[in-house]
Amino acid sequence: MENSTLRQNQWQLIAWMAVWLAGAPPLAGQTTLRAAAAARAIPIGAAASADEYGPPDLLKVTAYANLLSGEYSMLEPGNAMKWDVTEPSIGAFNFQPGDELVAFAQANGMRVRGHNLCWHTQLPAWLQPYANTATPAQMAALLQTHINTVVTHFQGQVFAWDVVNEAFADPSGEAAPGLRDSIWYDQPGIGQTGTGYIEQAFRWAHAADPAALLFYNDYGIEGPGPKFDAVLGMVQDFVSRGVPINGVGFEMHIMTNGYPSAAGLAQNMQQLAALGIQAHITEMDVRLPVDSSGDASAADLQTQAQVYQTIMTVCLQQPNCTAFQVWGVSYNDSWIPSFFPGYGAALPFDWNYQPTPAFGGLMSALQTTAPTLNANNVVSAASYQGGTVAPGEIVTIFGANYGPASLVTYQLDASGRFATSLAGVEVLFDGAPAPLVYALAGQVSAIVPFEVAGKQQTVIEYQYNPGNGAVVSNTAAVAVAGAVPAIFSLNQSGSGPGAILNSDNTVNSASNPVAAGGVIQIFGTGGGTLAGGATDGAVAPAAALLTTAPTATIGGVPAVVDYAGAAPDLVNGAIQVNLTIPQGLAPGPQPVVITIGSASSQKGITVAVK
Numbered sequence: 375m376e377n378s379t380l381r382q383n384q385w386q387l388i389a390w391m392a393v394w395l396a397g398a399p400p401l402a403g404q405t406t407l408r409a410a411a412a413a414r415a416i417p418i419g420a421a422a423s424a425d426e427y428g429p430p431d432l433l434k435v436t437a438y439a440n441l442l443s444g445e446y447s448m449l450e451p452g453n454a455m456k457w458d459v460t461e462p463s464i465g466a467f468n469f470q471p472g473d474e475l476v477a478f479a480q481a482n483g484m485r486v487r488g489h490n491l492c493w494h495t496q497l498p499a500w501l502q503p504y505a506n507t508a509t510p511a512q513m514a515a516l517l518q519t520h521i522n523t524v525v526t527h528f529q530g531q532v533f534a535w536d537v538v539n540e541a542f543a544d545p546s547g548e549a550a551p552g553l554r555d556s557i558w559y560d561q562p563g564i565g566q567t568g569t570g571y572i573e574q575a576f577r578w579a580h581a582a583d584p585a586a587l588l589f590y591n592d593y594g595i596e597g598p599g600p601k602f603d604a605v606l607g608m609v610q611d612f613v614s615r616g617v618p619i620n621g622v623g624f625e626m627h628i629m630t631n632g633y634p635s636a637a638g639l640a641q642n643m644q645q646l647a648a649l650g651i652q653a654h655i656t657e658m659d660v661r662l663p664v665d666s667s668g669d670a671s672a673a674d675l676q677t678q679a680q681v682y683q684t685i686m687t688v689c690l691q692q693p694n695c696t697a698f699q700v701w702g703v704s705y706n707d708s709w710i711p712s713f714f715p716g717y718g719a720a721l722p723f724d725w726n727y728q729p730t731p732a733f734g735g736l737m738s739a740l741q742t743t744a745p746t747l748n749a750n751n752v753v754s755a756a757s758y759q760g761g762t763v764a765p766g767e768i769v770t771i772f773g774a775n776y777g778p779a780s781l782v783t784y785q786l787d788a789s790g791r792f793a794t795s796l797a798g799v800e801v802l803f804d805g806a807p808a809p810l811v812y813a814l815a816g817q818v819s820a821i822v823p824f825e826v827a828g829k830q831q832t833v834i835e836y837q838y839n840p841g842n843g844a845v846v847s848n849t850a851a852v853a854v855a856g857a858v859p860a861i862f863s864l865n866q867s868g869s870g871p872g873a874i875l876n877s878d879n880t881v882n883s884a885s886n887p888v889a890a891g892g893v894i895q896i897f898g899t900g901g902g903t904l905a906g907g908a909t910d911g912a913v914a915p916a917a918a919l920l921t922t923a924p925t926a927t928i929g930g931v932p933a934v935v936d937y938a939g940a941a942p943d944l945v946n947g948a949i950q951v952n953l954t955i956p957q958g959l960a961p962g963p964q965p966v967v968i969t970i971g972s973a974s975s976q977k978g979i980t981v982a983v984k
């Protein structure tokens with residue numbers, strides 16, 4: 375079979391596997407924060423400004439614009455999406471600066487993080503007087519209108535919002551801090567008690583853009599302590615009652631005084647991860663004492679570099695830390711000097727838009743932090759269910775966050791087998807590299823070596839060599855089973871219409887169903903060993919039976935298994951099971967289940983019956 379058809383068959387296989395592309399365009403060499411972060415599948419951003427407060431429009435400053443788009447894959451309006459800019463007078467909205475930042479981001483393949491919809495400060499001059507006489511109901515209507523209008527305007531352009539910002543008071547001593555007094559909480563508030571106004575803001579934001587990730591953002595919560603506990607308590611309550619919250623933003627406006635500790639930050643992130651909540655580093659800067667020209671000492675800059683390296687390392691090690699952002703593009707637009715006289719030099723780029731040691735600290739973390747391998751993230755490429763693997767099973771490994779910034783699909787080695795190294799990525803099972811189907815930062819698909827057959831477990835390790843030496847993950851042990859059958863789905867969701875061909879090799883579907891007595895070809899993986907053995911990574915030359923014959927049902931009715939084994943022209947590990955459609959089934963989608971030994975394929979896969 376000449377290569378093109380071979381590639382086409384293997385493409386069909388990959389098309390059945392969901393590849394959630396990080397969408398990172400290939401970037402030459404890891405010389406920029408953007409390229410290095412793309413290889414970690416993490417967006418890296420900076421607070422940015424247009425002309426929200428009048429000239430100069432920083433986006434029109436070439437050095438500023440080039441650095442922002444060259445070094446960062448995400449931006450967040452430092453002020454342009456705040457109330458004082460977006461609703462300068464009641465009911466009158468100004469989206470020009472925000473739109474300009476969004477347009478800039480889109481033109482440069484960057485994401486936009488929105489900031490913020492509800493805060494106690496930086497409010498337009500008309501709002502406080504209004505609040506002085508308004509009823510809670512009027513304040514509620516005002517807040518709802520603002521959130522709905524702003525979120526709707528930027529719908530599909532802003533991937534995540536800081537919905538509520540800095541609502542908890544600063545703790546005095548160990549006592550759990552209460553909520554900060556504000557026009558939204560109690561002066562006069564919007565008629566809700568406790569965190570009710572925050573909950574309401576999240577519900578309104580979600581209603582306006584159900585796809586946007588919604589964050590609570592604050593400072594002083596980066597390390598363990600009463601303020602973080604107060605935020606965690608609110609998040610726990612919200613999650614338990616289904617309030618639409620997706621994450622917590624850690625502002626990270628810090629110094630070089632050891633706060634937060636790496637362990638403390640990691641602990642806070644893990645407590646959020648346990649609730650299924652993401653963490654973003656949203657506004658990092660590390661202020662240093664500066665001289666009259668605003669420059670810090672070389673020694674302080676080195677200490678600062680270590681702080682940036684430490685925080686980025688923790689973020690890369692915590693799977694729920696899904697974005698990293700600094701609060702400003704360079705020393706020129708940093709808020710620190712005007713808010714902390716005598717301090718500054720807080721960012722990875724200086725007055726001349728040149729990298730500082732902090733840049734080196736971030737790059738070092740991005741290029742050396744070991745990728746994290748979690749056994750729970752080793753799942754069937756067909757069903758996305760994990761827990762065990764089978765010999766020859768095609769698996770997807772999520773979260774190994776170091777790899778090629780854009781998708782690289784299988785390559786055949788000299789002996790025509792799927793190569794075990796792809797763009798610097800290797801996945802080892804008990805020390806032996808496995809054939810790879812594709813590789814991407816944060817997501818790789820490998821074929822479990824048949825040699826694991828008969829073992830209780832296999833120890834997996836992930837390696838990535840960006841060119842200057844391999845960076846090796848932790849190891850993860852996964853149980854081995856004889857077979858874990860799973861069927862590919864046409865929509866890559868792991869359920870719904872299966873990857874099934876009718877006997878005339880056309881794709882089975884609602885508009886192309888199969889009649890009773892017809893024979894279908896089902897494609898899946900996890901069938902276990904083949905009678906007569908199989909070579910890892912080889913393309914199946916012909917039919918070869920599974921060692922353990924499966925049984926199958928369609929619509930709950932036993933179906934005759936005409937063939938179960940290798941899928942000719944597909945890589946060993948992909949399986950084909952041919953079934954005869956039983957008589958008497960109702961027309962429409964019928965569930966199909968394949969069972970091998972004590973393991974059955976995932977529920978929810980259907981075949982369209984006439």
Ligand code: G3I
Binds near residue numbers: 453
């Ligand atoms: O540019 C105008 C100038 O034209 C005008 O003359 C001057 C006098 O009012 O104001 C200038 O605008 C200032 C603006 O920064 C631009 O520099 C505003 O006064 C000043 O309030 C604004 O400060 C912003 C600050 O939030 C307000 O609290 C900072 O830029 C912004 O970086 C900062 O960001 C906050 C986050 O939103 C939340 N977390 C903390 C972070 C730092 O405070």
